[in-house]
Amino acid sequence: MVDTKKDDKLDSEIAKRLDDLFGEGDASGDDGGALKADDATADDEIFELEDVVVNETEAEPIRVDNPLSELKNMVLSIDWEITDEVLSGFLSQIGDLKDSYKNEKIVLMFLQLLGSLGEYIKTNRGDAHPKTFKILNSVYSRLEDVVLAEDMPELEKKKILRAEMNRYKQLRIQVSKKKATEVNRRQAKSLQIQEPSLSTPKKKKSGMPSAEASAVAAKENLFPDSAAAKPYDTLAEAVEELKQFIHTELRALKQELKILKDSK
Amino acid sequence: MLSAYFFGMAFVNLKNKEIQVKIVYYGPGRGGKTTNLEYIYQRFRKRINTEMVTVKTHGDRTLFFDFLPFDIGVINGYNVKIQLYTVPGQVKYNATRRLVLRGVDGVVFVADAMAVRREKNILSLKNLQENLANYKKSIFKIPCVMQYNKVDLLEQGIPLLPLDILEKDLNEQLKRPFFKASALKGTNVVMTLKKIISMTVASIKRDLK
Amino acid sequence: MSYTLGQKQLDRIEDILNQDLIDNGVRCVFLIDMAGNIIANLDNGEKQHDIYSLAALAAGNFGAVSAMAKIIGENEFSLLFHKGKKENIHFNKITTEFLLITIFGNDISLGFLRLKVADSVEQLKTILEPLLSL
Numbered sequence: 001m002v003d004t005k006k007d008d009k010l011d012s013e014i015a016k017r018l019d020d021l022f023g024e025g026d027a028s029g030d031d032g033g034a035l036k037a038d039d040a041t042a043d044d045e046i047f048e049l050e051d052v053v054v055n056e057t058e059a060e061p062i063r064v065d066n067p068l069s070e071l072k073n074m075v076l077s078i079d080w081e082i083t084d085e086v087l088s089g090f091l092s093q094i095g096d097l098k099d100s101y102k103n104e105k106i107v108l109m110f111l112q113l114l115g116s117l118g119e120y121i122k123t124n125r126g127d128a129h130p131k132t133f134k135i136l137n138s139v140y141s142r143l144e145d146v147v148l149a150e151d152m153p154e155l156e157k158k159k160i161l162r163a164e165m166n167r168y169k170q171l172r173i174q175v176s177k178k179k180a181t182e183v184n185r186r187q188a189k190s191l192q193i194q195e196p197s198l199s200t201p202k203k204k205k206s207g208m209p210s211a212e213a214s215a216v217a218a219k220e221n222l223f224p225d226s227a228a229a230k231p232y233d234t235l236a237e238a239v240e241e242l243k244q245f246i247h248t249e250l251r252a253l254k255q256e257l258k259i260l261k262d263s264k
Numbered sequence: 265m266l267s268a269y270f271f272g273m274a275f276v277n278l279k280n281k282e283i284q285v286k287i288v289y290y291g292p293g294r295g296g297k298t299t300n301l302e303y304i305y306q307r308f309r310k311r312i313n314t315e316m317v318t319v320k321t322h323g324d325r326t327l328f329f330d331f332l333p334f335d336i337g338v339i340n341g342y343n344v345k346i347q348l349y350t351v352p353g354q355v356k357y358n359a360t361r362r363l364v365l366r367g368v369d370g371v372v373f374v375a376d377a378m379a380v381r382r383e384k385n386i387l388s389l390k391n392l393q394e395n396l397a398n399y400k401k402s403i404f405k406i407p408c409v410m411q412y413n414k415v416d417l418l419e420q421g422i423p424l425l426p427l428d429i430l431e432k433d434l435n436e437q438l439k440r441p442f443f444k445a446s447a448l449k450g451t452n453v454v455m456t457l458k459k460i461i462s463m464t465v466a467s468i469k470r471d472l473k
Numbered sequence: 474m475s476y477t478l479g480q481k482q483l484d485r486i487e488d489i490l491n492q493d494l495i496d497n498g499v500r501c502v503f504l505i506d507m508a509g510n511i512i513a514n515l516d517n518g519e520k521q522h523d524i525y526s527l528a529a530l531a532a533g534n535f536g537a538v539s540a541m542a543k544i545i546g547e548n549e550f551s552l553l554f555h556k557g558k559k560e561n562i563h564f565n566k567i568t569t570e571f572l573l574i575t576i577f578g579n580d581i582s583l584g585f586l587r588l589k590v591a592d593s594v595e596q597l598k599t600i601l602e603p604l605l606s607l
Contacts, residue, residue: 133582330534
């Protein structure tokens with residue numbers, strides 16, 4: 001229903017308000033110098049703000065329910081941005097936690113996995129395999145499950161650990177493959193053969209071999225049942241170890257594939 | 265009970281007794297939409313008291329929108345806030361235009377009166393119709409004012425479209441109020457603005473009842 | 474401001490984007506100027522987006538966000554990134570004139586992507602910067 005009287009009143013009110021604000025006409029003649037005092041505000045309702053009562057609650061002390069909360073922060077930070085600061089903080093936190101959990105073998109293994117991944121990222125940065133970060137997150141999540149679960153049986157924990165270690169191994173294989181193709185590519189490109197060989201006594205500066213060395217070293221640390229961690233004096237030794245590792249892994253894979261094929 | 269809601273038209277805050285009115289200046293590229301707002305901003309800076317936001321390219325073409333908000337005070341118990349927007353006129357920015365049109369309450373169609381722009385005006389108006397339809401709004405119903413801009417070029421000897429052609433091309437069916445204007449000089453910029461504000465606010469009030 | 478890019482330069486740009494980003498799992502990457510014009514556009518062959526609208530909106534978005542930064546007293550933001558359920562989008566400015574936009578899934582971590590983008594940007598700068606002094 002349209003109330004024409006009210007509409008007319010409204011229209012005139014709007015018109016008056018706009019005239020007050022903008023004046024009668026436009027630029028010609030009026031250069032804006034004659035600014036009228038804004039009468040419009042005189043009619044404005046004064047909107048009264050109710051007093052807002054703020055209930056002050058006592059600041060709760062920060063409870064550390066999760067002993068891994070600091071590590072969690074680091075993992076989330078890595079996901080967000082990869083800097084030396086974050087990575088150093090991460091590795092340092094791993095070190096601290098290793099002390100705290102030195103009597104819990106399974107947790108220790110988890111931490112070693114994380115440490116190894118952290119070292120790899122730190123050394124390789126943008127050259128790290130893209131899947132590294134997913135695995136880092138996954139290993140951390142499983143660690144958190146294991147640590148926070150109060151009644152988880154040992155067997156269950158081992159199962160979870162094994163699953164993560166397998167993923168880690170898979171990553172290692174992919175990393176080795178990636179490195180191998182990169183090495184071949186470089187070989188094809190330049191005359192100087194950069195491929196590491198047994199006869200190379202000198203230590204090279206490139207980041208690649210040290211990553212491989214630390215990756216292999218980490219592997220050794222993860223499996224205390226196998227040969228104890230050897231110190232690597234020469235680059236050549238490290239590379240030879242890696243070569244052998246690749247060969248054994250590939251052989252194992254080939255065998256598994258064969259089994260799968262035969263069973264079909 | 266809701267204390268604020270988007271009415272499909274205008275944003276009404278019942279708690280604060282405030283109405284926000286969105287008016288979009290639409291039209292072909294380089295037609296004078298931004299110039300309209302710049303004129304208003306320059307002229308009424310002291311009274312308006314708010315800043316104008318522009319998102320534009322290095323070449324001074326509107327890239328996203330220009331935005332100029334101001335209060336016009338209390339009308340019928342509600343504090344009325346006007347938000348003026350322009351859209352980027354170039355054809356390639358259609359997705360952006362559609363975005364800026366969201367929630368529009370009133371439109372000023374700034375047509376370029378230069379003879380060479382005849383086709384562009386028509387295409388732009390059609391584009392407006394399509395983009396409004398995207399939000400289930402009809403160009404025949406939405407408050408709208410036509411502005412035939414750049415009349416100042418006549419004295420420079422540049423061929424302009426005569427009024428009857430402009431009206432026939434753009435306003436034959438819509439039958440909206442129109443103004444011949446010069447955004448650069450300010451001719452009828454304010455008249456256009458006053459007209460669209462009063463049309464839009466009146467329309468909102470009717471719908472609110 | 475105007476610039477021209479030769480075929481060799483465009484090829485080089487595509488190489489960089491392919492190697493650093495597409496080969497590392499990024500779904501789609503495009504290099505645009507601040508007006509929303511597409512200079513280079515690559516994807517991994519999976520999905521086809523309406524890149525023209527994307528480019529215009531990306532430029533507008535970046536422009537709007539830059540305006541917001543100035544309002545709050547910042548010169549610019551160091552991270553412009555939108556996270557979706559499956560797809561994410563990251564913006565990176567290259568000089569004052571260009572934007573690199575990457576669309577990637579959740580198989581790539583943001584941190585890693587930022588490293589790769591930073592690498593790409595360094596290389597792209599060498600091609601793009603000389604254009605601006607013309």
